Amino acid sequence: MPGTEFSPSIASRPVYAGLVAQGAMPAIMLADAEGAGALIDLAARDPAVMERAHVIFIPAGTPHGARLRALGARIYHESPSYAACLERFRKALADAHMGTTLYLAGTEGLIGQATAEALAAGLPAGAIQSEHRGSIARRMQCVHCKGITEGVTTDPFTCSHCGLTLFVRDHYSRRLGAFQGVCVDAETPGVLPPVQEIRP
């Protein structure tokens, strides 16, 4: 199964080009849920990519862990959530040297947060690869209260922090790893458009 195809959008919206093996070089790999498939496909194209890889996988209820573990990465670790493995991921970045590739696969929320973390650690954008798989739910920042709502699948949606009804923009902040949500009834409080499912 290839990566998700998104419809063309504005220049700030990220594009997930898909994973390309860099051979037996130092690597950190981070995937959630269906993102496992992207790592499995990557290893199938070039098994050497696992030789020096530190793989962190967040199953999120999927059964892919056993197949990932069998790929023979130098280090394999499963974590129940991104929050749970964050310090481990930060340590891996702090210990890394130039020449390390970061492979990210799975949901936009995971790819976005991990990219922001890696850039802050000094990893150049060119050393980060990503492939979108699975849910197209978005990670949204409320421009009003600054709270982040995870897993947004409808437009508009309710900010899980301040309760405002927000519409979903394609404008995306790499630093925050989130799309922008803006009050949909700011000018006419209470007048709400019909709720729609987000499309890729």
Added chain:
Amino acid sequence: MTMRFNDETFRDDYTFHNSPAAIRRFPFPFDQDSYMYSVNIEPHRRGAAGSVFQHRFDVDEHYVAEMRDREITLRDDPLRCQSLPHMELAGWDFLELVMVSKAEDYPELFELHRDGDRWHWINRPLGIEQRFIFLDATSLPCGPMEYITRQTQGDHALLDQREGNLWMDAGMVTSQADWSLDFDIGMNFFEWHAPVPKAHELGVFQRALKFLLSLQQGAPVRRLNWTMTVNPRLDTSPENYHKWGPEKRTLTAGNVGAKQYLRVELQTLWRMPRSNAVAFPIRCYLLALEDLVTVPKWGRRLHRVLRDLPDELAEYKGFAVNRPLIVDYLSRFDDCAPTSAGIFPDD
């Protein structure tokens, strides 16, 4: 000449007002009867005495009140001023540019005394006197960019230049036309302009970026941009959209002349020495339609521009919902007479 500063507000009771002199010097942005995006960049040369182009950083009757309004906005939301760690040097460059320019251009208002890295700054209108060590951020009450932009009208972005692009990596943004620094900080030129419709297809940003990458020290440039705002509100931020948004719907045929403002940004761009960064001050001027039409040429022309503007642009600039009221009001001041070229009043 001593400048008088207005006692006025940009929120709640909105006591902001322009003196007759301020109306005359308003930077009307349309040099013809229609509008479309263009790379309308020109050298930021010294303009005529009394005009907003006379000095490098224009200080006018709204200075003190605008700085007071900025303080209120920052108290509510300190994230309106942010600087990524590598931009501190650019902040010092900008502090120097503003202090040197203001002390030279307005000696009765500002003084700068320098003894090597020991600097002494006096800002009379705001009652500030500060001794500090240049390039030592601990000698100022806050970072250098924040320090000087709390004393300089307009929003300010500092752009880092690398990888053949400009990156919005620092800024003080409290009077923006609906964009969020907290969200956009760290973006490159194309990314922070991403929501602007049409201009990308026209290649406007490609050309503008190419020009700005080769901007040279000592040769600043400027352009005018514009939008429409109901009430003389500086903080039209997305952050507070749910608070000021309802005001947009209070326009009536009876109050449109007084409540609807043309909002003009005088944007200047400066190459800075030590950091090689580009400083991007965005100075906001507000003028009520009823004041604007006191210059007959402006009344005629604004009517034609807004009447014929493509829907997409009216939507993006956020006044589509009020356009019929505005155009109807302005039509009363358009006698269909021809207008002269250029932005300045005829008489």
Added chain:
Amino acid sequence: MTARMLRVAEVTPLSPLVTRFRFECPEGGTLPLFSGGAHVVVEMPDGATLRRNAYSLISDPLDGSGYEIAVRREDAGRGGSRFMHTHVAVGDLLRVGAPVNLFALDLRAKKHVLIAGGIGITPFLAQLRQLTRLQMPFELHYCARSRAEAAGLSLLPDLPQVHAHISDEGDRLDIGAVLAGQPLGTHVYTCGPEGLIEAVAGTATRLNWPKAALHSEAFLSPPPGAAFKVTLARSGITITVGPHQSLLEAMEEAQVDAPWLCRGGACGQCETAVLSCKGRIEHHDHWLSDAEKAAQQKIMPCVSRFQGEDLTLDR
């Protein structure tokens, strides 16, 4: 272009081929500061020819009392460096442009690795001062054939991060060893001969460094060559470019207004559309892509030349 007349305050030979020139304001006063890696364009009135050469500033970027450059005499060149060495003396006035930086440090870097070959040390002399002042981690590697030729040695600070590699003494730079194991966020900068730049880029690519972490500046001066004719369509004239003249210089001599910034094929400012071309453009720039060069629809007049029957430009 904000250029100003500056007085030559010092002329100091650094090696048999390299001389340092110091410029100051004739009326005293300070010059605009700059960032490490910046260059200035020096105008040289050489008889009927006005030469403009770009030189990296080597003095302290935060010291506006003067600008210093180091000029290597290129006897096979078009004559600019020879003019500086033989005609310019203390007290002379020369026009010098505002500093422009096309080789700036990436100030986000966690560490800066500077690699210089020969006269390529010049931009790093200013960057070293900037890095020291900003207290940023760095290391510098300076490659030269012999100590006598290594003009930069006397200008380099005695710091443990500064390494000289003198090939005559058997010390050759091991690029792989330098690049291996650098911390995340390291940027590498190379200035020197084409071969050194390619070697660093090649090694970095092999070690999986992304391109954005690599910076380079080739000290490219317009190469001399055979004379050729060019038609300038908008100006409605045909000009001849002499063997020791660049196409840009020939256009300037003919009073044709042409933009420029680096005069070394790097910045893209002088890019000019080719309207017709019967022959072969000798592209010497680092601006156009290989595909653009092959297409022969654009030319960089500051460094590139032409051989053939007809070249018509949109200028």
